[in-house]
Amino acid sequence: MTKEEYVETINRISGTDVRKCMKCGKCSGRCPAFKDMDIKPHQFVSLLVKGDVDALLESKAIWHCLSCMACVERCPRGVAPAAVVEAVRDTVVRMQGNNGVKAEDIPPVVDELIPQQLLVSAYRKYNK
Amino acid sequence: MKISYYPGCTLKTKAKDLDVTARLCAKALGVEMEEIENWQCCGAVYPMATDEIATKLSAVRALDHAKHNGGKLLTLCSACHNVIKRTNEDMKTNDDIRFRANNYLQLDEPYGGEAEVLHYLEMLKTVVGFDNIKKAVVNPVKRKIGAYYGCLLLRPSGVMAFDNPENPTIIEDFIRAIGGTPVIYPFRNECCGAYVSLKNSDLPKQKSKKVLMSAKEKGAEEIITACPLCLYNLQVNGEGTLPVKYFTELLAEALGVQV
Numbered sequence: 001m002t003k004e005e006y007v008e009t010i011n012r013i014s015g016t017d018v019r020k021c022m023k024c025g026k027c028s029g030r031c032p033a034f035k036d037m038d039i040k041p042h043q044f045v046s047l048l049v050k051g052d053v054d055a056l057l058e059s060k061a062i063w064h065c066l067s068c069m070a071c072v073e074r075c076p077r078g079v080a081p082a083a084v085v086e087a088v089r090d091t092v093v094r095m096q097g098n099n100g101v102k103a104e105d106i107p108p109v110v111d112e113l114i115p116q117q118l119l120v121s122a123y124r125k126y127n128k
Numbered sequence: 129m130k131i132s133y134y135p136g137c138t139l140k141t142k143a144k145d146l147d148v149t150a151r152l153c154a155k156a157l158g159v160e161m162e163e164i165e166n167w168q169c170c171g172a173v174y175p176m177a178t179d180e181i182a183t184k185l186s187a188v189r190a191l192d193h194a195k196h197n198g199g200k201l202l203t204l205c206s207a208c209h210n211v212i213k214r215t216n217e218d219m220k221t222n223d224d225i226r227f228r229a230n231n232y233l234q235l236d237e238p239y240g241g242e243a244e245v246l247h248y249l250e251m252l253k254t255v256v257g258f259d260n261i262k263k264a265v266v267n268p269v270k271r272k273i274g275a276y277y278g279c280l281l282l283r284p285s286g287v288m289a290f291d292n293p294e295n296p297t298i299i300e301d302f303i304r305a306i307g308g309t310p311v312i313y314p315f316r317n318e319c320c321g322a323y324v325s326l327k328n329s330d331l332p333k334q335k336s337k338k339v340l341m342s343a344k345e346k347g348a349e350e351i352i353t354a355c356p357l358c359l360y361n362l363q364v365n366g367e368g369t370l371p372v373k374y375f376t377e378l379l380a381e382a383l384g385v386q387v
Contacts, residue, residue, distance in 0.1 A: 015178040032319045036331055063327060067173060068319035069283035073293050080284075086176040101326060113364055115356040117138040117207055120172040121323035124183070 006053040006091065014048075014087035016080040021045045027071035027081045037061035041071045041081040048084055062089040063100055063126070093128045100126030129255065131246075132194040132201050133161035136208040137169040143205070143356035145387075149376040150204050150248055152385045157256045157264060161202060164193045170211040173323065181228045187215035188229050194243040204248045204376075206280035206355035210288070213245040217287045247281065247290065249298055249354065249375070258305040266384040268307020273378070274348030274370070275299030275310060276339065277317045278358045293317065299352065302375065306382035315342035320361040332365040340369035352378055 001009070011018070027041040028034055039047065039059040047055050062085055071081040092098050101122055110119070139147035154161050168186035175183040190212060194201035203209035218225040220241025230238040246254075252261060277296050285293035296317060300310035318339055321332025340362060343351055352375040353359050362372040380387055 013177040013179050015176070032335055033324075033331060064324065064331065066279075066319045066322045066324060066331075067176075068279040068322065070279070070319070073283050073285060080176075083176045090177045090180075106326075111364070113142070113360060115138045115142040115360050116169075117136075117143075117172045117205070117357045118323055118326060118360060120137065120169060121207070121357070122326035124171050124173050124175070125323055126327070 003051065003053050006057070007048070007051045010048060010053075010056065010084070010087045010091055013090060014080070014083045016083045018045045018048045018079060018084060020077045021049065021079050022077055024076065026074045026076065027079075030070045030074045032068060032070065033061075033064045033066055036064040041085070044084045044088065045079060045081050056088045057092055059088065061085070062092060065089075067125070089125070090128075093126065099128065129158065130160045130162050130198065131251070131255075132164050132197045134164055134167055134170075134190050134201055134203050134208060134212065136167075136203075136205045137172075138356040139205055143359070143374070146204060146354075146356065146374040146376055149374065149380040149385070149387055152387060153376055153379045153383055154248075154251075156383050156385050157252075157261065159251065159255060162197070164190060164197070164201075167193075170208045172207050172211065174211045174214045178225070181225065181232060184215045184218065184225070184229060185232055187212045188219060188233060188239055191216055191219070191241075191243045191245070192233075192235055192239045195239065199242070200244050200246050202246050202248060202251055204354065206278060206353075207357065209245065209247045210280040214287050216241050216243065216245050247354070249281075249302060250290070252302060253298060258301050261302075261305040261379075265305070265307055265382045267382055269378050269382050271308055272311050272347050272349045273303045273308045274313055274343035274346070274351045275303060275316055276343075276351050276353040276358060276362065276372075278353065278355055279317070279319050279322075280355060282317055299375065303352075306378055308378070311343060311346050311348040313343045313346040313348065315339040320358045321365060322357060322361070325361060325365060329365060332361045333367075336361045336366035337369060340366045344370055
């Protein structure tokens with residue numbers, strides 16, 4: 001894919017209009033994973049507006065977003081930063097060899113209290 | 129009254145306590161939860177990408193079943209509720225997703241968001257009524273209890289329409305109905321750390337401890353939740369700061385239902 005095609009894909013599958021952002025920063029202010037993110041929620045939005053695909057696709061923050069929707073809830077402009085993070089993550093993991101959870105990293109017996117919900121969610125989020 | 133019920137994967141395994149107590153309590157309150165046939169795992173997280181169709185189909189199948197069996201689909205796990213309710217909204221309002229999902233499913237009659245998704249707490253409030261629960265209580269839970277909402281029941285509020293996303297009250301009303309004293313604390317609608325625990329447990333540890341410390345400082349003696357993953361994070365990653373239970377376990381205790 002060319003850079004333009006990546007920008008088009010991420011915009012389209014995010015289903016949100018990043019051009020509406022007025023840069024108030026509320027999304028990042030509310031984010032519970034802020035400290036662990038190399039690119040913050042408001043930067044996902046602005047990098048997509050600028051079309052800086054390299055920075056987006058290299059981000060480690062896609063593995064830290066909790067999809068808690070706090071940023072979406074607080075945005076006064078109806079932008080969904082979490083959907084941009086998910087669109088970038090999906091774009092990354094849809095490429096071969098980019099899965100976030102490798103089967104060999106999971107121990108044969110996981111913590112016996114772990115609910116199925118956790119394994120299913122993590123695999124759905126991080127792998128294709 | 130009979131109502132179609134979607135249990136989900138975890139309620140059949142690690143979260144049996146949630147499923148069993150909920151069924152017995154509903155029965156005691158005059159509601160029969162009828163498990164839908166051949167339900168499939170909802171996927172646990174709502175796929176936000178607009179081109180994700182196949183990952184939403186299990187939710188649509190459950191919804192279509194409910195459409196033909198009473199019109200309501202009862203959920204209990206917060207994650208199932210979030211996935212199924214958001215998928216239902218897509219089927220109702222997004223022409224592209226509705227068209228493509230129906231193309232996959234080839235149902236006798238296309239599904240277009242006709243069913244109503246109802247969480248167990250909403251059922252207690254609107255179908256049974258908190259006043260009637262109060263009357264049915266034989267063993268009031270006289271403790272200071274912190275309600276933990278987390279994310280999945282509340283957000284995004286435009287779709288979930290569960291309660292006020294910043295200042296919810298439904299679980300506090302529930303706690304009053306079973307004879308307890310609700311404790312309001314700042315982190316009750318903050319994320320517990322969710323599925324990130326599989327890759328990195330530091331973040332869920334920080335988040336879960338913050339939630340529990342915040343509740344403890346405000347005087348809570350225990351925490352209740354509707355989500356098996358929140359329960360896990362708060363118990364395991366919260367390192368025993370406070371006891372954490374499913375809200376239905378306290379309901380069973382209050383109603384004197386033997387499990």
